[in-house]
Amino acid sequence: MLKIYNTLSRQKETFQPLHEGKVNMYVCGMTVYDYCHLGHARVLVAFDLIVNYMRSQGYDVTYVRNITDIDDKILNRAAENGEPFEKLTDRFITAMHEDEAKLGVTSPSMEPRATEHLPEIIAMVENLVENGYAYAADNGDVYFAVTKFADYGKLSKKNLDELLSGARVEVADSKKDARDFALWKAAKEGEASWDSPWGPGRPGWHIECSAMSTGCLGSTFDIHGGGPDLPFPHHENEIAQSEAATGQKYVNYWMHAGAVRVDDEKMSKSLGNFFTIREILEKYHPEVVRYFLVSSHYRSSINYSEDHLLEAKAGLERFYTALRAYGDVVPLDLQALEGSENYRRFVTVMDDDFNTREAIAVMFDLARELNTQSKVDAEAAKQLAAELKGLGALFGLLQAEPESFLQAGADDAISAEQIETLIADRTQAKKDKNYARADEIRQELLAQGVVLEDSREGTKWRRE
RNA sequence: GGCGACAUAGCCAAGCGGUUAGGCAGAGGUCUGCAAAACCUUUUAGAUCGGUUCAACUCCGAUUGUCGCCUCCA
Numbered sequence: 001m002l003k004i005y006n007t008l009s010r011q012k013e014t015f016q017p018l019h020e021g022k023v024n025m026y027v028c029g030m031t032v033y034d035y036c037h038l039g040h041a042r043v044l045v046a047f048d049l050i051v052n053y054m055r056s057q058g059y060d061v062t063y064v065r066n067i068t069d070i071d072d073k074i075l076n077r078a079a080e081n082g083e084p085f086e087k088l089t090d091r092f093i094t095a096m097h098e099d100e101a102k103l104g105v106t107s108p109s110m111e112p113r114a115t116e117h118l119p120e121i122i123a124m125v126e127n128l129v130e131n132g133y134a135y136a137a138d139n140g141d142v143y144f145a146v147t148k149f150a151d152y153g154k155l156s157k158k159n160l161d162e163l164l165s166g167a168r169v170e171v172a173d174s175k176k177d178a179r180d181f182a183l184w185k186a187a188k189e190g191e192a193s194w195d196s197p198w199g200p201g202r203p204g205w206h207i208e209c210s211a212m213s214t215g216c217l218g219s220t221f222d223i224h225g226g227g228p229d230l231p232f233p234h235h236e237n238e239i240a241q242s243e244a245a246t247g248q249k250y251v252n253y254w255m256h257a258g259a260v261r262v263d264d265e266k267m268s269k270s271l272g273n274f275f276t277i278r279e280i281l282e283k284y285h286p287e288v289v290r291y292f293l294v295s296s297h298y299r300s301s302i303n304y305s306e307d308h309l310l311e312a313k314a315g316l317e318r319f320y321t322a323l324r325a326y327g328d329v330v331p332l333d334l335q336a337l338e339g340s341e342n343y344r345r346f347v348t349v350m351d352d353d354f355n356t357r358e359a360i361a362v363m364f365d366l367a368r369e370l371n372t373q374s375k376v377d378a379e380a381a382k383q384l385a386a387e388l389k390g391l392g393a394l395f396g397l398l399q400a401e402p403e404s405f406l407q408a409g410a411d412d413a414i415s416a417e418q419i420e421t422l423i424a425d426r427t428q429a430k431k432d433k434n435y436a437r438a439d440e441i442r443q444e445l446l447a448q449g450v451v452l453e454d455s456r457e458g459t460k461w462r463r464e
Numbered sequence: 465g466g467c468g469a470c471a472u473a474g475c476c477a478a479g480c481g482g483u484u485a486g487g488c489a490g491a492g493g494u495c496u497g498c499a500a501a502a503c504c505u506u507u508u509a510g511a512u513c514g515g516u517u518c519a520a521c522u523c524c525g526a527u528u529g530u531c532g533c534c535u536c537c538a
Contacts, residue, residue, distance in 0.1 A: 010468085028538075039538040073536070158534070162466050205536085227538025259532070268537080295487085296477070301531075311476060315487055321501065349479085357478055361486040371502055435497055442499070453500045
């Protein structure tokens with residue numbers, strides 16, 4: 001039985017979809033004005049894995065992840081670059097898809113864009129105005145009147161008085177109440193805009209998610225996910241807008257990923273410790289990055305550092321070393337996995353709010369068993385290798401050819417050809433019982449990060 | 465100031481009221497021309513102070529500390 005931690009109740013709950021066997025899920029995607037960073041990667045990978053896992057357990061999952069392609073940051077950046085905002089957003093949407101593909105993230109079922117849903121957005125704002133939840137200000141902005149929605153603050157556990165007293169909120173003159181937030185923003189001179197009953201303008205942040213999620217999945221759906229900084233104000237405001245507009249409960253389960261920190265500091269642009277996915281992929285194999293992201297629980301914060309990425313690499317190397325002789329073994333499919341004791345353990349821990357760390361411990365136990373069996377029973381070992389690959393596939397890991405994973409190196413490193421030549425020299429030296437020369441070659445390669453491993457089948461090599 | 469989360473061995477990181485988490489690193493061993501990998505054995509735990517209990521790392525309370533959100537941010 002699957003249990004999910006629900007931000008709304010602050011506890012794990014047994015997952016009960018609205019419709020038996022069917023899951024409707026919406027995750028807040030990117031605002032596309034720059035390259036994806038590690039924080040985006042975490043959300044992308046966490047929910048990719050969650051969706052994969054639910055599908056493996058027989059759920060029919062409709063996974064919607066939006067693209068916010070109109071907003072202040074986008075307009076500002078486009079103005080800085082002196083280009084139309086669509087050109088900017090197109091570029092970063094393409095880049096995002098490239099990054100996703102490299103990280104092995106499967107595409108969502110639907111990927112709605114704010115600019116393609118203006119009619120629904122405007123209709124929802126009109127609905128809110130008509131029903132007294134929102135008002136048009138003199139300047140053409142439309143605001144949501146927070147005090148009109150009794151449940152405001154239920155997700156982030158804030159009460160309205162505290163929001164006012166703690167206020168770091170800037171009070172716009174046009175707002176009736178400092179806590180109100182914009183549903184619609186009037187266009188400034190020369191800005192991209194859409195016609196509306198309140199004049200030319202664009203959607204405020206939050207409303208696009210309410211309109212698109214409702215449009216794609218209906219008034220009430222099962223799971224809504226996002227990054228750690230979204231519960232307030234973004235998701236709180238989504239709840240207010242949606243529930244005020246539809247009169248229905250908006251979402252049953254709220255899921256939020258943990259934060260990414262860098263060298264123990266908050267990752268932020270002002271600290272200059274921001275890493276984009278593509279920067280990181282220049283240094284590390286995509287599976288190393290994915291493993292790093294998956295090897296902690298999705299809700300805990302993780303710390304990006306050189307050491308931790310190297311640790312992730314070491315962990316994967318253990319798996320790939322175990323699988324080295326089984327490169328051509330076909331991974332077990334779901335049906336075949338059903339019979340496996342390890343798979344049952346795996347499912348048990350994953351059912352407990354997607355405990356990937358514990359699931360990886362199962363995989364390590366399996367790797368040990370495989371290493372042991374490979375010395376005594378080739379057939380049993382092959383079966384275990386297929387099982388390990390099958391579990392790895394559920395995580396989007398262990399998909400590479402072991403030999404190529406272990407031998408992958410930087411562009412400026414010594415080439416495979418050069419290594420092979422030196423190995424041939426060394427093999428000859430060994431034949432001649434010239435062990436001094438053989439050891440010299442070993443040391444020479446080691447200095448270049450290449451480890452030699454002698455075996456009955458000959459000398460293998462890998463990079464450290 | 466308000467709300468919330470977390471404190472586990474050298475490092476990373478889980479579950480669990482009593483029975484080995486796991487990985488990396490360290491030590492010893494088997495194997496090897498030497499190594500590596502692998503396997504076996506093994507050393508370091510549960511912030512502090514109280515309480516509940518036959519029994520607490522695990523439950524309760526307090527203290528201290530770290531962090532997040534409250535403003536754009538995944």
